[in-house]
Each structure stands twice: as C-alpha cells, then as structure tokens.
Amino acid sequence: MITILNDNFSQLNTFLHEKSFSKIFILVDENTHEYCLPILLGNMETDLGFEILEIEAGEEMKNIQTANQLWEILTEMQADRKALVINLGGGVITDMGGFVASTYKRGIQFINIPTTLLSMCDASIGGKTGIDLMHYKNMVGTFAFPEQIFIFPKFLETLPFKELRSGFAEMLKHGLIADKNHWDQLIQIRKLEAETVIPHIQTSMNIKQDVVDKDFHEQNIRKTLNFGHTIGHAVESLCLQQGNPILHGEAVAMGMIAEAHLAYLENLISEADASVIIENVQRYYPYLDINDFKDEDITALLLNDKKNTDRKINFSLLSGIGSCTYDHQCSQENILESLSFYRKLNNA
C-alpha cells in the first residue's frame, strides 16, 4: 500500500503502533542521513528501539559487499524475525535494503520511505529488490513486497537538480508506455524543480502500481516498465565498469531515445511520433557520449539482459505514445542503426 504522509507522519506512527515489531533498523546513506533522517526522527513516535545503518551514497555501493556488511550488522545486533527495516533513501537504498531484508533469516519485514523523485515514482514500488553483480545491473535480487510505502514529497526540497532530472526520466517513461495524457502534462514542464514535478508524482506512481498489480513477476506486461532499459542498462553498465557511473535516469533517457528510433525502424511507431519523443527527451537531458563504447561491447551486454529468452534479445518497444509492446525481437541491423542514430545526435 502507498500512503502520502501528513506533515506529522501520523500514518507511519499508526502503522508502527499497530504492528508488533521487535526493533527498527533504519537504512540510510550519507545524504539521507543528513537531510531526511532528522525529519523522520523528528516525527516518528514509537516505544521501539531503533538503530541507524548508514552506507556511502551511490550506485557503486549496490553490491554484495555492502549487502554482506548489512547482513553481518543485523546478525551482530541480534535482529530477529520480527525486526523491521525502514529504507529511507533513493533507489539504491530501497533496492539494497529490500534485498537485505528479504533474504536475512529468509525474510524480515521492511518498509520504503523514498526520498528521491526516482524512488517515489518507481523504485520503491513494485517489489523488485537487488544488487549489481560486477558491472551488470540488478543481476541478483528478489521479488519482495514492502509492508508499506510512505511518500513524503517534501523530501525533494533538498534533492540536487541532476537527481531530480534522473527521476523525471522514469516519469516520462510511465507516460510513454501507458498514459499519453501523463506524457503531455510532463512535457509542459519548462523548469524541473520539486514544485513543478510534485503535482505529477501520484499519477506516475499509479501507472507503475497498476502495471505491477497485473504482473508482479514480470511474465508479461511488467516488461513494458523496462522500455529504454535494454540499451539504457547496457550503457549504464559500461559506465559503471569504467569507474565513471552515470545516473540511472540519465541512462534511461539515452535508452528511450535510441529505443524510440528502434521502434520506428521496426515499423512500430511513425517517424513523426519518434521525433516528438526524441526531441522532448533531448530538451531535458544533455547528450550522453557513447562514442567510447564499441558496438560489440554494448551488444554483449544486451545479450545478458534479463528479459532475453533462447539467447534472443527481447525489447520492450513503444507502439505509440502511451502504449508499449514487449518481447519484440529486432534485426541486428536495426539495433546497430539505433546506436549509430544516437551517436549522430551529438552533431545534429
């Protein structure tokens, strides 16, 4: 269940009061420790004891070493099966905290309190938890629902612009795959800031939740939430491998541009729709230089995508603005042409 919190966090307090947890473990990174934890602790009313678990910020921390440290700390602190993990942070924290909680002692309960735009609209919802393996994105993980998701949009007031823009990419994706009206509303936004995006969070969350409700384990329609991610994750992985990580939403924005062109090449959308999508995504995101990446290296990562079957790359591609297909296999020629198209945008 998703709840938008009042200023005094009363719904969270009721939740903590009604359940019989033994202890609370609050997972934060260094930034959510500084900016969000004081707000949570200032409003949280409970007799339960709590501990703060802090990790460094960033995608590079979303790995087995961090998970192992957290499992060890929970063990040393004698967290039992009635302990509650509160994930207070962005997608790295909700992915990591959900993964650690859903595997520790074969699963303890956790809640998500997302603090980035990306985690409010996307990562905190839907129960995908996980960590990266080497530079491969989200290769190890679980499907595990949080007990609750509590949204407090005012957390966005301290979020850096680049992070806000990263989350906006997933919102644009939600519009493109499922709701043209949402897309149309979003592209009216001239200046990305907390104030201009907050009114659109609820719609974006609902789109994600609706898709997940229909297909929790990603057997069919949930694959549409991966639009932009087949190429986007490959590029994000290569940047991670080089020790030069980019933000997830930046990779998704790049991936949506390349995959919009790919949908056109595969005769799924018109050239006019592809142009509208590409031009609008470009308005928000600076060009991401992929010239250092060879086609073979990108293709090798595409061949490891989680949506693949029988060694075939299954794309989730738009069939219009507001609709999306999945399990679409493209010609190798068109895949390479979509990368080449993206590279040329630099000089356009």
Ligand SMILES: NC(=O)c1ccc[n+]([C@@H]2O[C@H](COP(=O)([O-])OP(=O)(O)OC[C@H]3O[C@@H](n4cnc5c(N)ncnc54)[C@H](O)[C@@H]3O)[C@@H](O)[C@H]2O)c1
């Ligand atoms: N599970 C899913 O369904 C899902 C969906 C989308 C993305 N993801 C994953 O989410 C991750 C990206 O999430 P993200 O963009 O939230 O990144 P993130 O968790 O790294 O947070 C971004 C940055 O913002 C800081 N921050 C967070 N809240 C803040 C606040 N209120 N004020 C100031 N600083 C704050 C963080 O410390 C961090 O430096 C990726 O690993 C991606 O793969 C998962």
Ligand SMILES: O=C(O)C(=O)C[C@@H](O)[C@H](O)[C@H](O)COP(=O)(O)O
């Ligand atoms: O929830 C989903 O399903 C998504 O695909 C949402 C994506 O935005 C998100 O990045 C997700 O973590 C990608 O999942 P993956 O299975 O491709 O790793």
Ligand SMILES: [Zn+2]
């Ligand atoms: Zn994503």
